[in-house]
Amino acid sequence: MLRKIWEHRADYAYVLPAIAVMLVVIAYPIYYTIDLSFFNTPPGLQLRDKTFVGFNNYTTILTSAVFWKVTWNTLIWTVGSTVISFVLGFAAALALHRDFFGRGVLRAILIIPWVISAVAASYIWKWIYHSDFGIIGAVLVGLGLADRPPNFIDSVSTVLPSLIVVNIWREFPFAMIMMMAGLQTVPDQLLRAAKVDGANAWQRFWHVTFPHLSNVSTVTILLLAVANFNSFIIPWIMTGGGPSNASHIWITHIYELAFGRQRWGVASAYSVLLFIILMTLGYFYVRALSGNDRRDEGA
Amino acid sequence: MAHVVLKDLVKTYGSFKAVNEVSLTVNDGEFVALVGPSGCGKTTTLNLIAGLIPITSGDIVIGDQVVNDLDPKDRDIAMVFQNYALYPQKSVYMNLAFPLQMRRLPKAEIDKKVREAARVLDMTQLLERKPRELSGGQQQRVALGRALVRDPAVFLMDEPLSNLDAKLRVQMRSEIKRFHQDLKATIVYVTHDQLEAVTMADRMAVMNGGYLQQYDSPAQVFAHPANMFVASFVGSPAMxxxxxxxxxxxxxxxxxxxxxxxxxxxxxxxxxxxxxxxxxxxxxxxxxxxxxxxxxxxxxxxxxxxxxxxxxxxxxxxxxxxxxxxxxxxxxxxxxxxxxxxxxxxxxxxxxxxxxxxxxxxxxx
Amino acid sequence: MSTIAETSRRGQAHRRMRIDGWRWGGRIFLVFMLLYTALPMAWMLITSIKSGFAAMQFPPQWWPDQPTLASYQKLLDPQNSVGQDFLRFFWNSLYVSAATTVLSVIVAVPAAYAFSRFTFPGRNFLFFTVLLRNMFPAVIFLVPLFILMRAIGLVNTHGSLVLTYLTFGLPLAIWLLKGFYDNIPVQLEQAARIDGATRFQAFILIVMPLSTPGIIATAIYSFIGAWNEYIYAYTFLSKNEQLTLPVGIQRFFSENTTDFPGLMAASFMMSVPVVVLFLVLQRYFVRALTEGAVKH
Structure with a gap:
C-alpha cells in the first residue's frame, strides 16, 4: 500500500491544492463544531471560559418546543420547495425541448431568477408581498377577491408558503437546466422505435424518456433537497424567521442561536445534529453520483 | 529503424494478469502483427512498448536500449491509434507539425518535413483543414502522416483500420503494406482481424488470455497451428x-x-x-x-x-x-x-x- | 382497401389531435412560467424608475406617471455618500468574485484532471470528500471558520471570503470538469506523449484547449456564487468600506426602509453583471452540464 502511494506520488500533486483547501475549511470546522457542542460558552466567544457540560446541549435542544416547530417548518420548506421546483423545472424542460420560434429567448428569461442573488430576490418579493403597497395585494383587491391587501409574510399561516413561492422562483430554473441537458441524451432511435410500436406521447414519455432520465433526476432532486435544507438568505432577509418562529428553519435558527443569542454550544450541538442528517442524505448523494461515474479504471 | 525485443513481459492489474510472460523479437524492418480476440492483451502489450503504461516485470528493448523506465517521448516511437487521436483543435498541418515542434526542430525544417509527408500521402490540399472536416480515410491518412513525419525507430499501430468501412479498409491495407515496403519500417501492428494479420504481416503473434500462443509467419501459423485456439482463430471460415x-x-x-x-x-x-x-x-x-x-x-x-x-x-x-x-x-x-x-x-x-x-x-x- | 385507408386516416387525425393537446398544454404552461418568472423582475424595474412618493400609493401606479432615473443617479454618483458606498460595495464584490474565480480554476483544473485520469490509492475517497462539501450548509462552518479566520488574522479582510468561497465553488467545479475530462479521449494525450510531449505538456497543449468550455462554465459558476454570497460576508466583515454588495445593500436599506425605488434600483444593478455574464456564456454552461454531469 505504502509502495503504491509512493509510486503515485506525482498524481497527488494535482489534487493537493484542492485537498489542502478542503482540509482547512472542512475538516477543521467539523472537528471544532463537534468539540464545542459539549461545552457551555459565555457570550462574546471568550473560549477560554467554556465549561464542559456533556450532552446537556443536546437534551436542551431535543426537549424544546421550538426545536420541533422549526423541524416541521424545515420539512415543509425542503420537501415543498424541492418537489415543486423539480416538477416545474422538468415540465418547462419538456415544453422547451421541441424547437419553436423564440425558444432561446424564453429559455434565457426563465433562467434569470436562478442567476440573480437571493438577496435581490428577497427584496423584490418583499416589495411584491408588501402589506400596504404590494402588487399582489392590489391585484387581489382590484379583482374583488379581497377587501384589503393580505398580509402575506406577516401572518403565521401564510408566511411559509409565501416564502416557498420565492424559493421556487429562484430554484426551478436549476431543475430546468439539468433536465434539459438530460433530455438531450435521450436516444432518438428509442423514441422512434416506441412510436413504431404504437406508443402515444404520454407512453413514450413514461416508458422511454423518464426511465432514461432517472439518474439525472436523482442527482437533481438531491442537489435541490440539499440546497433547500441549507437555505438561509430568503427567510433571513424576508422575515428573520418570524412571525413567532413561523418561518424559522434549521439554518436560520442555528444562526440566530449562535450570532444572535451567542449560545455557541447549543448552536454547535444543533449543527452536529444537522450534520448527522446531512451525512445520511449525503450517502444517497454519493451513491447517485457514483452511478454517474462508471468510467473504467484505466491507466 | 530498429529491432524490438520483449523479454518475459508481464503486466498485472491487481490480481488480473493482462500480459503474461510474453517474449518475442521484432527484427529491424519487420512487420509484426499482434492478433487475438478482444481482451487478449494485445493492446496492453502495445501500450507497454509505447511506455503509456508501466510494466510490472520483464524487459523491453528498442534498438539497443532497454527502455523499461523511459517516457514515451524518449523511446523514439510513433503510434497510430484506432480512433486516430488527431488533435481536434489543430489543423492537419499543425497536427503533422506537433511531434516536430515537441522536438524543437527549426521552423523551416518542420515546414519542409510536413510538406514532404503531405506529398507522400497525397493530402497537400488538406493541410489547412480541421480533423472533423475530413473523411474517415483522410483522418486515417493524417494519423499515418503524423507518425511518418518523425522518422521514428518503430511504428506502433493500434487497430488503425477498424473504424473504416469495408472497402476503404481493403484499400488502406495495401497502402500500409506499401508504406512498410517503401520505408523498410519496423512496425508492430495490433488487430483483432486475423485476415489483416495474415495479409499484411511478415510474422504474426497470436495472443489469447494474456499469453502468446504462437509467433511465426502467417503461412506457418496457417499450416501448423500450435494449438486449438490458433487453429480456430486463424483462417476463415474457421477450421x-x-x-x-x-x-x-x-x-x-x-x-x-x-x-x-x-x-x-x-x-x-x-x-x-x-x-x-x-x-x-x-x-x-x-x-x-x-x-x-x-x-x-x-x-x-x-x-x-x-x-x-x-x-x-x-x-x-x-x-x-x-x-x-x-x-x-x-x-x-x-x-x-x-x-x-x-x-x-x-x-x-x-x-x-x-x-x-x-x-x-x-x-x- | 378503402376501409383500411379510412381507419388509418382517422387514426392519424386522432393522433394529431392528441399531440396538439400536449403542445397546447406545453404552451399554456410556458406562458404561465414566463409570467411567474418575468413579472417580479418587471415590477422591480418599474418600481426603480418611480419616485419614492409614487411607489407608496394604493392602488399602485402600474406605470409611473413621472418616470425618473433619480434612484440610479443617486447610486452611481461618486459625489454623494450613497453613491460612494454603493460603488465601493460594487468594486469589493467584483474584486472578491474575480479573485475567487481565478483561484477556483487554478485549483479545480488539475484536481479534476487527476480524478479523471489517474488511479491512485484513495482516489475515490478523496473525490467524494471533495463532493461532500456541497452537502454542508454555510452555518455549520460559520462559527469555527470565524474563530479560525480570527486566529490567522483574516477577519475583516477579503481574503477570508475568497478562501471560503473557494471551497464551496470547488466541489461542483471539480465534478463538472471531471466529467469533461472523462469525455476527452485518453488517446489524444497518449498521442501527444508519443509525439514527444511530457505528461504536463500534453495536458497544457492538448487537453486544456479542449476543455475550455468546461473551464468557462466553472468560472461562471464560481463568479456567480461568489457575487451572490451573503452569509459569510455578513459574518466576517464588519467594516463598512469592505462590505460586498449583498450585505452592503442590506445595511444600507435597513437604515431607510421605505426607499423601495432605491432598493429596487440597487437590486437591479446588483443583478446586471451576473445576468449579462450568464446570458453571454450560457451555452458553455449548458454544454458543460450536459457533458460533465449528465452524459455518461
Missing part, C-alpha cells in the same frame, strides 16, 4: 474441430465418434494420435481439405447437411458431425440441400490432430 476418441486395435489406430462411426488414420497420423495424453483427440480440418460426396465412398463419414451458403464462386456447406459443426467448401455446381445425407472424406495429409486434454497440436515424434 472445424471434431472431438473424437483414439483407439488402437490390431496395430491400427482409428478415431471413434460417439455417433458410432470411426475414421481410419494414415501411419503418420496414427503416430500423432498415439502421443495424446489421454484418449481424447480432436480432429481439425479446414473447409478446403474436406471432400463432399453425395453417395457412400470407402473411408468417407456419413453426415447431414445443415445449412448451405452459396457465395458465387464457392458454396459453403455446414454439416453436423459428432456434435461439432463442420465447414466444407464445394464447387457451386454441386447442388446440396439442407438435411440431405452426405459423406465427408478427410485429407490425411492436411488434417490436424490436437490433444483433447492439453489442446496442443499433436506432432509425430
Amino acid at each position: 472445424s474441430l471434431i472431438p473424437l476418441e483414439a483407439s488402437t486395435a490390431n496395430g491400427d489406430t482409428v478415431l471413434k465418434s460417439a455417433e458410432g462411426w470411426s475414421l481410419g488414420l494414415s501411419q503418420l497420423n496414427a503416430r500423432k494420435a498415439q502421443r495424446a495424453t489421454g484418449r481424447k483427440v480432436v480432429l481439425g480440418a479446414r473447409h478446403s481439405t474436406i471432400k463432399l460426396h453425395k453417395s457412400a465412398v470407402p473411408g468417407a463419414i456419413p453426415a447431414k447437411a445443415y445449412t448451405v451458403e452459396p457465395t458465387g464462386d464457392v458454396t459453403f456447406v455446414q454439416a453436423l458431425l459428432s456434435g461439432a459443426i463442420v465447414n466444407i467448401s464445394v464447387s457451386p455446381n454441386i447442388a446440396v440441400k439442407p438435411d440431405e445425407q452426405i459423406w465427408l472424406e478427410f485429407d490425411q495429409e492436411r488434417m490436424h490432430l490436437f490433444d483433447g486434454e492439453t489442446e496442443m497440436a499433436l506432432e509425430a515424434a
Whole structure:
C-alpha cells in the first residue's frame, strides 16, 4: 500500500491544492463544531471560559418546543420547495425541448431568477408581498377577491408558503437546466422505435424518456433537497424567521442561536445534529453520483 | 529503424494478469502483427512498448536500449491509434507539425518535413483543414502522416483500420503494406482481424488470455497451428474441430465418434494420435481439405447437411458431425440441400490432430 | 382497401389531435412560467424608475406617471455618500468574485484532471470528500471558520471570503470538469506523449484547449456564487468600506426602509453583471452540464 502511494506520488500533486483547501475549511470546522457542542460558552466567544457540560446541549435542544416547530417548518420548506421546483423545472424542460420560434429567448428569461442573488430576490418579493403597497395585494383587491391587501409574510399561516413561492422562483430554473441537458441524451432511435410500436406521447414519455432520465433526476432532486435544507438568505432577509418562529428553519435558527443569542454550544450541538442528517442524505448523494461515474479504471 | 525485443513481459492489474510472460523479437524492418480476440492483451502489450503504461516485470528493448523506465517521448516511437487521436483543435498541418515542434526542430525544417509527408500521402490540399472536416480515410491518412513525419525507430499501430468501412479498409491495407515496403519500417501492428494479420504481416503473434500462443509467419501459423485456439482463430471460415476418441486395435489406430462411426488414420497420423495424453483427440480440418460426396465412398463419414451458403464462386456447406459443426467448401455446381445425407472424406495429409486434454497440436515424434 | 385507408386516416387525425393537446398544454404552461418568472423582475424595474412618493400609493401606479432615473443617479454618483458606498460595495464584490474565480480554476483544473485520469490509492475517497462539501450548509462552518479566520488574522479582510468561497465553488467545479475530462479521449494525450510531449505538456497543449468550455462554465459558476454570497460576508466583515454588495445593500436599506425605488434600483444593478455574464456564456454552461454531469 505504502509502495503504491509512493509510486503515485506525482498524481497527488494535482489534487493537493484542492485537498489542502478542503482540509482547512472542512475538516477543521467539523472537528471544532463537534468539540464545542459539549461545552457551555459565555457570550462574546471568550473560549477560554467554556465549561464542559456533556450532552446537556443536546437534551436542551431535543426537549424544546421550538426545536420541533422549526423541524416541521424545515420539512415543509425542503420537501415543498424541492418537489415543486423539480416538477416545474422538468415540465418547462419538456415544453422547451421541441424547437419553436423564440425558444432561446424564453429559455434565457426563465433562467434569470436562478442567476440573480437571493438577496435581490428577497427584496423584490418583499416589495411584491408588501402589506400596504404590494402588487399582489392590489391585484387581489382590484379583482374583488379581497377587501384589503393580505398580509402575506406577516401572518403565521401564510408566511411559509409565501416564502416557498420565492424559493421556487429562484430554484426551478436549476431543475430546468439539468433536465434539459438530460433530455438531450435521450436516444432518438428509442423514441422512434416506441412510436413504431404504437406508443402515444404520454407512453413514450413514461416508458422511454423518464426511465432514461432517472439518474439525472436523482442527482437533481438531491442537489435541490440539499440546497433547500441549507437555505438561509430568503427567510433571513424576508422575515428573520418570524412571525413567532413561523418561518424559522434549521439554518436560520442555528444562526440566530449562535450570532444572535451567542449560545455557541447549543448552536454547535444543533449543527452536529444537522450534520448527522446531512451525512445520511449525503450517502444517497454519493451513491447517485457514483452511478454517474462508471468510467473504467484505466491507466 | 530498429529491432524490438520483449523479454518475459508481464503486466498485472491487481490480481488480473493482462500480459503474461510474453517474449518475442521484432527484427529491424519487420512487420509484426499482434492478433487475438478482444481482451487478449494485445493492446496492453502495445501500450507497454509505447511506455503509456508501466510494466510490472520483464524487459523491453528498442534498438539497443532497454527502455523499461523511459517516457514515451524518449523511446523514439510513433503510434497510430484506432480512433486516430488527431488533435481536434489543430489543423492537419499543425497536427503533422506537433511531434516536430515537441522536438524543437527549426521552423523551416518542420515546414519542409510536413510538406514532404503531405506529398507522400497525397493530402497537400488538406493541410489547412480541421480533423472533423475530413473523411474517415483522410483522418486515417493524417494519423499515418503524423507518425511518418518523425522518422521514428518503430511504428506502433493500434487497430488503425477498424473504424473504416469495408472497402476503404481493403484499400488502406495495401497502402500500409506499401508504406512498410517503401520505408523498410519496423512496425508492430495490433488487430483483432486475423485476415489483416495474415495479409499484411511478415510474422504474426497470436495472443489469447494474456499469453502468446504462437509467433511465426502467417503461412506457418496457417499450416501448423500450435494449438486449438490458433487453429480456430486463424483462417476463415474457421477450421472445424471434431472431438473424437483414439483407439488402437490390431496395430491400427482409428478415431471413434460417439455417433458410432470411426475414421481410419494414415501411419503418420496414427503416430500423432498415439502421443495424446489421454484418449481424447480432436480432429481439425479446414473447409478446403474436406471432400463432399453425395453417395457412400470407402473411408468417407456419413453426415447431414445443415445449412448451405452459396457465395458465387464457392458454396459453403455446414454439416453436423459428432456434435461439432463442420465447414466444407464445394464447387457451386454441386447442388446440396439442407438435411440431405452426405459423406465427408478427410485429407490425411492436411488434417490436424490436437490433444483433447492439453489442446496442443499433436506432432509425430 | 378503402376501409383500411379510412381507419388509418382517422387514426392519424386522432393522433394529431392528441399531440396538439400536449403542445397546447406545453404552451399554456410556458406562458404561465414566463409570467411567474418575468413579472417580479418587471415590477422591480418599474418600481426603480418611480419616485419614492409614487411607489407608496394604493392602488399602485402600474406605470409611473413621472418616470425618473433619480434612484440610479443617486447610486452611481461618486459625489454623494450613497453613491460612494454603493460603488465601493460594487468594486469589493467584483474584486472578491474575480479573485475567487481565478483561484477556483487554478485549483479545480488539475484536481479534476487527476480524478479523471489517474488511479491512485484513495482516489475515490478523496473525490467524494471533495463532493461532500456541497452537502454542508454555510452555518455549520460559520462559527469555527470565524474563530479560525480570527486566529490567522483574516477577519475583516477579503481574503477570508475568497478562501471560503473557494471551497464551496470547488466541489461542483471539480465534478463538472471531471466529467469533461472523462469525455476527452485518453488517446489524444497518449498521442501527444508519443509525439514527444511530457505528461504536463500534453495536458497544457492538448487537453486544456479542449476543455475550455468546461473551464468557462466553472468560472461562471464560481463568479456567480461568489457575487451572490451573503452569509459569510455578513459574518466576517464588519467594516463598512469592505462590505460586498449583498450585505452592503442590506445595511444600507435597513437604515431607510421605505426607499423601495432605491432598493429596487440597487437590486437591479446588483443583478446586471451576473445576468449579462450568464446570458453571454450560457451555452458553455449548458454544454458543460450536459457533458460533465449528465452524459455518461
